[in-house]
Amino acid sequence: xxxxxxxxxxxxxxxxxxxxxxxxxxxxxxxxxxxxxxxxxxxxxxxxxxxxxxxxxxxxxxxxxxxxxxxxxxxxxxxxxxxxxxxxxxxxxxxxxxxxxxxxxxxxxxxxxxxxxxxxxxxxxxxxxxxxxxxxxxxxxxxxxxxxxxxxxxxxxxxxxxxxxxxxxxxxxxxxxxxxxxxxxxxxxxxxxxxxxxxxxxxxxxxxxxxxxxxxxxxxxxxxxxxxxxxxxxxxxxxxxxxxxxxxxxxxxxxxxxxxxxxxxxxxxxxxxxxxxxxxxxxxxxxxxxxxxxxxxxxxxxxxxxxxxxxxxxxxxxxxxxxxxxxxxxxxxxxxxxxxxxxxxxxxxxxxxxxxxxxxxxxxxxxxxxxxxxxxxxxxxxxxxxxxxxxxxxxxxxxxxxxxxxxxxxxxxxxxxxxxxxxxxxxxxxxxxxxxxxxxxxxxxxxxxxxxxxxxxxxxxxxxxxxxxxxxxxxxxxxxxxxxxxxxxxxxxxxxxxxxxxxxxxxxxxxxxxxxxxxxxxxxxxxxxxxxxxxxxxxxxxxxxxxxxxxxxxxxxxxxxxxxxxxxxxxxxxxxxxxxxxxxxxxxxxxxxxxxxxxxxxxxxxxxxxxxxxxxxxxx
Amino acid sequence: xxxxxxxxxxxxxxxxxxxxxxxxxxxxxxxxxxxxxxxxxxxxxxxxxxxxxxxxxxxxxxxxxxxxxxxxxxxxxxxxxxxxxxxxxxxxxxxxxxxxxxxxxxxxxxxxxxxxxxxxxxxxxxxxxxxxxxxxxxxxxxxxxxxxxxxxxxxxxxxxxxxxxxxxxxxxxxxxxxxxxxxxxxxxxxxxxxxxxxxxxxxxxxxxxxxxxxxxxxxxxxxxxxxxxxxxxxxxxxxxxxxxxxxxxxxxxxxxxxxxxxxxxxxxxxxxxxxxxxxxxxxxxxxxxxxxxxxxxxxxxxxxxxxx
Numbered sequence: 001x002x003x004x005x006x007x008x009x010x011x012x013x014x015x016x017x018x019x020x021x022x023x024x025x026x027x028x029x030x031x032x033x034x035x036x037x038x039x040x041x042x043x044x045x046x047x048x049x050x051x052x053x054x055x056x057x058x059x060x061x062x063x064x065x066x067x068x069x070x071x072x073x074x075x076x077x078x079x080x081x082x083x084x085x086x087x088x089x090x091x092x093x094x095x096x097x098x099x100x101x102x103x104x105x106x107x108x109x110x111x112x113x114x115x116x117x118x119x120x121x122x123x124x125x126x127x128x129x130x131x132x133x134x135x136x137x138x139x140x141x142x143x144x145x146x147x148x149x150x151x152x153x154x155x156x157x158x159x160x161x162x163x164x165x166x167x168x169x170x171x172x173x174x175x176x177x178x179x180x181x182x183x184x185x186x187x188x189x190x191x192x193x194x195x196x197x198x199x200x201x202x203x204x205x206x207x208x209x210x211x212x213x214x215x216x217x218x219x220x221x222x223x224x225x226x227x228x229x230x231x232x233x234x235x236x237x238x239x240x241x242x243x244x245x246x247x248x249x250x251x252x253x254x255x256x257x258x259x260x261x262x263x264x265x266x267x268x269x270x271x272x273x274x275x276x277x278x279x280x281x282x283x284x285x286x287x288x289x290x291x292x293x294x295x296x297x298x299x300x301x302x303x304x305x306x307x308x309x310x311x312x313x314x315x316x317x318x319x320x321x322x323x324x325x326x327x328x329x330x331x332x333x334x335x336x337x338x339x340x341x342x343x344x345x346x347x348x349x350x351x352x353x354x355x356x357x358x359x360x361x362x363x364x365x366x367x368x369x370x371x372x373x374x375x376x377x378x379x380x381x382x383x384x385x386x387x388x389x390x391x392x393x394x395x396x397x398x399x400x401x402x403x404x405x406x407x408x409x410x411x412x413x414x415x416x417x418x419x420x421x422x423x424x425x426x427x428x429x430x431x432x433x434x435x436x437x438x439x440x441x442x443x444x445x446x447x448x449x450x451x452x453x454x455x456x457x458x459x460x461x462x463x464x465x466x467x468x469x470x471x472x473x474x475x476x477x478x479x480x481x482x483x484x485x486x487x488x489x490x491x492x493x494x495x496x497x498x499x500x501x502x503x504x505x506x507x508x509x510x511x512x513x514x515x516x517x518x519x520x521x522x523x524x525x526x527x528x529x530x531x532x533x534x535x536x537x538x539x540x541x542x543x544x545x546x547x548x549x550x551x552x553x554x555x556x557x558x559x560x561x562x563x564x565x566x567x568x569x570x571x572x573x574x575x576x577x578x579x580x581x582x583x584x585x586x587x588x589x590x591x592x593x594x595x596x597x598x599x600x601x602x603x604x605x606x607x608x609x610x611x612x613x614x615x616x617x618x619x620x
Numbered sequence: 621x622x623x624x625x626x627x628x629x630x631x632x633x634x635x636x637x638x639x640x641x642x643x644x645x646x647x648x649x650x651x652x653x654x655x656x657x658x659x660x661x662x663x664x665x666x667x668x669x670x671x672x673x674x675x676x677x678x679x680x681x682x683x684x685x686x687x688x689x690x691x692x693x694x695x696x697x698x699x700x701x702x703x704x705x706x707x708x709x710x711x712x713x714x715x716x717x718x719x720x721x722x723x724x725x726x727x728x729x730x731x732x733x734x735x736x737x738x739x740x741x742x743x744x745x746x747x748x749x750x751x752x753x754x755x756x757x758x759x760x761x762x763x764x765x766x767x768x769x770x771x772x773x774x775x776x777x778x779x780x781x782x783x784x785x786x787x788x789x790x791x792x793x794x795x796x797x798x799x800x801x802x803x804x805x806x807x808x809x810x811x812x813x814x815x816x817x818x819x820x821x822x823x824x825x826x827x828x829x830x831x832x833x834x835x836x837x838x839x840x841x842x843x844x845x846x847x848x849x850x851x852x853x854x855x856x857x858x859x860x861x862x863x864x865x866x867x868x869x870x871x872x873x874x875x876x877x878x879x880x881x882x883x884x885x886x887x888x889x890x891x892x893x894x895x896x897x898x899x900x901x902x903x904x905x906x907x908x909x910x911x912x913x914x915x916x917x918x919x920x921x922x923x924x925x926x927x928x
Contacts, residue, residue: 353736354676356678356679356680356734357678371726374726375719375722376719376723376726377716377719377723382719385715386713386715386719389715390772393763393767393770393772394772397767397768397769400767400768400925400926401926405926406922406923406926409760409763409922412763413756413760416755416756416759416760417752417755419722419755420751420752420753420754420755420756423725423726423748423751423752424748424751424752426726427726427729427730427744427748430730431730431732431733431734431744432733435678435730435733435734436736437676437736501710501711504710507709507710508710508716511693511694511697511709512690512691512693513690514690514693515689515690515691515692515693515694515697516686516690517690518689518693519685519686519689519690519693523667523686523836529671529836530670530671531671531672531673532670532672532673533672533673533674534672534673534674535675535676536674536675536676536735536737536832537737537831537832538738545676545736547736547738548676548733548736548737548738549733549738549741549744549745553741553742553745554741554744554748555745555748556745557745557746557748557749557904558752560905561749561753561908
């Protein structure tokens, strides 16, 4: 079984790498949509299987390819965790199906293909989430996930059916041609349905409640793919519907998306600084990053509606850059969290500590990826937040005297607050989880994880740094993925070059290194100072590892100051009332449920009679 | 070249400014006080000492002090001190400058937590809280200063100041000035927020983080604190009192700018020292109230920009 597990993993790596190559090819096709494959399932019906790669889907395929390759590589070593379950062979098969389903979502070219791919992605990911079903709480979280997903799918299908009603087709190409000529009201309904549907998948507040439950309990490389790529399918979908098809027709759409994004960014980063388990912190941080991406998309919608295609294009570019960098660092961090759980059998920060000296490779990888999460220069996360900052600042200056200016300033405030709050969660993860001394026996017994897991984490960490240094180059390729109407915005390339000058990140990195060298040279004395080791000072008492600060204590000041915000808003004000309404409605239907077979036969008879009557009168 | 000169100037001047503030405070307390050159002597003394490392420390402790100073040096290269026309790192962008400072903060927190000392943890928690509160205020104030002309870097802000009278749009400038001064007191760890001279465990913030350091590492961290302080002073002067900053790179105006920059820094140091001597330390959980006032000022400054 072990060899089967290895073979499957290698097949997966090959598949993911070829997806990556395919993505590069379609991105490099200079805006030409590549027609791929079509197959009619049932002639004369809309059941046609049709896929097509656009430059935009090429960009997302590259993301999927990179994260998928690393996940498969990581899975080889991670299989040891499931020795008793055939080294997780079923997990491998599920992972392969998951990657294929996501690739199909990015390439779908009609409603039938899209919905099939979307639903298989959801169902396969549900099965992967409940893979560790014997652990407490997993089944419940899985049900919440699948329920929310179905809610989202219902809204998506509604959006597609409305589009079909007006265009008479199920083809995405037709939608792209005709959707912008729909009546304004219908456009808004389509947009709202798509927004609700996609933001459920993306985990945007207040539709996020499933994400912090479902992402942490999945096996870690699955969490990496879910947080890194799956929630980006929603970003892809929203860009497709609202920008490529509907051309961002109305300004208030953008405002709604910006506000929801800012809410998500602040809320997600705040909660990620309060959670106690490594993977839950990362899950909330995904909500925060999705919020930032939605802010950028919202600004793109807003600017297009206000006839500023240049800033719409730049905002969309920064959304894609944010998505790309988030995929890299978040998947690396989830893999790091998985390695910690693999080694210590716990992910609770207060039970960890001292891992930096016991697992140096994993810890260094996590530290490097955390630098990207915190947007520290010159990492990838920094470049995308810098571009978002510049975009928001210029847009607010452009519309200074209208509500748009104030809205973007509010979004800027959200961005800044998010940046500082993210630092809290990063310091807790590394400072408490990896530094100082182990707080429990299981953390003290931690050993470095298998080689393939280490390699995967190391490559991921390198990529987070490289994507920062190469950001201007990446951006120049992202521009190719923009929709046709935005690609031609005058001055696009030159403006982006002024916002993110080529080689600036290399210069920042070099100057930091020169500074470090200078500081080292200044303090280097001719005689080498003696280094002696002593215990950390404890006011004279005997030191025990529990004396170091805990993660709970570290975030207590922030928690105390923002205590007023510590209300589970979404649960209390959205989900509980909604649940109450559903229950009340269903209870009122209980009157007709007598439990006698005779009554039900009567219902059947009455229904048939009614249908016959309708058929007769309606002349069908 | 000129940029490197500015960096070296800040690096060399920073300890003097620290010593100067100390001396002014001593005088105000009726003591004679040490000479302003005292910090340099102290660094030399520390450099000659042995290093003590905690048994629980990882390689982070060995590299972090050098790294923090390196980041602050990069910060110096982003901020114009003498002239607005010398090339700066990343064009002197606000965002890059503050990200570099955030990076230095991150490294300092890691350094503190690495020893496993509870005092460091306490200081880290408080420093994180202050970071959460100050970062939005600083960026919002900086944006408010340049919003009308889309000036989001220090040189372009200075150009706006040079071309128009900054006192012409008095309300916004005045609000930004006060908000940034309030933040400056927090960020440089001064009374009434933090007391740089105390080692009383329960009140320490920045001192608590570096309690375990000795010898070379302690010298570097003290120097880093001095550089950080000078950077915040220079930032405040660039945004609120840019009088005398050279617009060319000719030697004459540069010399004037140099003298004026030193003078303004010392003047601001005097103000800070007087404020410190006049105030008692604030309870930690009153600081959010103090900072929410600064945030309100920054928000009103933005609204003033939008309205005028």
